[in-house]
Amino acid sequence: MENLQGGDDETHALPGLFPYFSVPSTPVLDAAPPPSLSSDGSNQHSTTLTAALQQAASACGNLQLPPHLSPDQLAAAAATTLPPMILPPMVDWSSLLQQAGLMGPPPVMMPGLQQQQAAAAAAVQLDQSGENDGEAASGSGGGKEKAKGGRSGNKKKASKPRFAFQTRSANDILDDGYRWRKYGQKAVKNSAHPRSYYRCTHHTCNVKKQVQRLAKDTSIVVTTYEGVHNHPCEKLMEALSPILKQLQFLSQF
DNA sequence: CGTCTTTGACCGGCGC
DNA sequence: GCGCCGGTCAAAGACG
Numbered sequence: 192m193e194n195l196q197g198g199d200d201e202t203h204a205l206p207g208l209f210p211y212f213s214v215p216s217t218p219v220l221d222a223a224p225p226p227s228l229s230s231d232g233s234n235q236h237s238t239t240l241t242a243a244l245q246q247a248a249s250a251c252g253n254l255q256l257p258p259h260l261s262p263d264q265l266a267a268a269a270a271t272t273l274p275p276m277i278l279p280p281m282v283d284w285s286s287l288l289q290q291a292g293l294m295g296p297p298p299v300m301m302p303g304l305q306q307q308q309a310a311a312a313a314a315v316q317l318d319q320s321g322e323n324d325g326e327a328a329s330g331s332g333g334g335k336e337k338a339k340g341g342r343s344g345n346k347k348k349a350s351k352p353r354f355a356f357q358t359r360s361a362n363d364i365l366d367d368g369y370r371w372r373k374y375g376q377k378a379v380k381n382s383a384h385p386r387s388y389y390r391c392t393h394h395t396c397n398v399k400k401q402v403q404r405l406a407k408d409t410s411i412v413v414t415t416y417e418g419v420h421n422h423p424c425e426k427l428m429e430a431l432s433p434i435l436k437q438l439q440f441l442s443q444f
Numbered sequence: 445c446g447t448c449t450t451t452g453a454c455c456g457g458c459g460c
Numbered sequence: 461g462c463g464c465c466g467g468t469c470a471a472a473g474a475c476g
Contacts, residue, residue: 373449
């Protein structure tokens, strides 16, 4: 599959949407290897890594790197102290570096798809036993507008951004750093595996996600996010705090 | 006791 | 109008 870029649709950048994965899972398509953080000590690499960290911190809302650190200091900090010991393995570096503009588009996210197209794409991916897995997303525009609201008058056709991606994992549930409450499960046509519906448990957050397995390859989990979290990711904060403490320590010099 | 999952019922949109 | 389907609700139960 190729990168699924919708043509004319708006492209959503969703910082903080996929900041953290602790479940051992791998992106299915065009998976970029983790950055070789320790092998390259060049300034450019280090400063861009710092930018990635800054992106991640700002995405979560309540972290700041020491403002008075010079770029050189930040670069030195990143180059000399960040290597593997300090980099939490659960951080999704592909997403971080992609947010910082260091990588191409993430492997299976589907930016630019309108919600019904994303849903249709996911449905096609599930239903089709044919060849092109995700290309159906860009190709099939024929998705009819299905019911968006459930029973209690959810009439608004909210155009929340929706992102779907696939991971190869034995676990259905990816720990993405947020807490989710399951509120439904439905059998999927032509698939032995049901689709599960989750809602973010944060009071003010309205983000939902759907999780289902591909019928054709049950080792692949398709996760569809709808909406953007309006609160920090606590687990990412925990993951980044050692780095930030170290940077703050360095800022004393 | 609070939180979460399970599961059948229900709702609304769509095609025929 | 009817049935299908995706999505949601909410009661009941499980769990720590």
